Amino acid sequence: MQTVSNVLNLVKEAIKPALQKAQVVVDATAGNGHDTLFLAEHTAETAKIYAFDIQETALNNTRAITADYAGRINYVLASHDKIAELVSGPIDVAMFNLGYLPGEEHCVTTKKESTMTAVKQVLDKLSCNGVCVIVAYPGHEAGAQEASCLEAFFAVLPRKDYTVGCYRLLNHARTAPYAYVIEKVR
Ligand SMILES: C[S@@+](CC[C@H](N)C(=O)[O-])C[C@H]1O[C@@H](n2cnc3c(N)ncnc32)[C@H](O)[C@@H]1O
Secondary structure: OOOOHHHHHHHHHHHHHHHOOOEEEEEEOOOHHHHHHHHHHHOOOEEEEEEEOOOOOHHHHHHHHHHHHHHHHEEOOOHHHHHHOOOOEEEEEEEOOOEEEEOOOOEOOOOHHHHHHHHHHHHEEEEEEEEEEEOOOOOOHHHHHHHHHHHHHHHHOOOOOEEEEEEEEOOOOOOOOEEEEEEEOO
């Protein structure tokens, strides 16, 4: 099995240490629940997880595969641009796996406006050494727009407050998915 080319798996590995210490975790795009399940499996029993999605089907799928952890998951049928309103306290780890729900309507995809609002809200609420990971899919139109907005925003984020890394496959197509990892440094 290739690991280096699987951007999503690689960022999941990268956040495992932060997850072990996390008390508040956000899956900003719950989808079919695979990422929520991963977050639940790698956090302490005292950790609270918020799973956001705008599609009821997605949240139902997430509920089904995370049933063993339902006691500490808050399933939120709302856009992630409501994170500031709906998540109380600082966030230790947040994950955005952008794009559309595999197998469903591609028109229900994450969009640059709400994604940027949500990312800014998460960064404002990140605890010290808190981590936010974002997997971007520039291979479709809305995804390409999101990716370029994220790039422009992260490029000027003050270094004294956040460190931003980008993991990109340099010898794959330019449209291949890539990931940002942001850590709050103080
Ligand atoms: C690529 S899927 C996420 C995959 C998912 N994390 C998993 O493990 O299966 C992207 C999801 O983002 C959701 N989405 C789109 N816009 C959203 C928004 N504004 N707020 C929250 N979720 C949104 C879509 O409904 C879709 O389910």
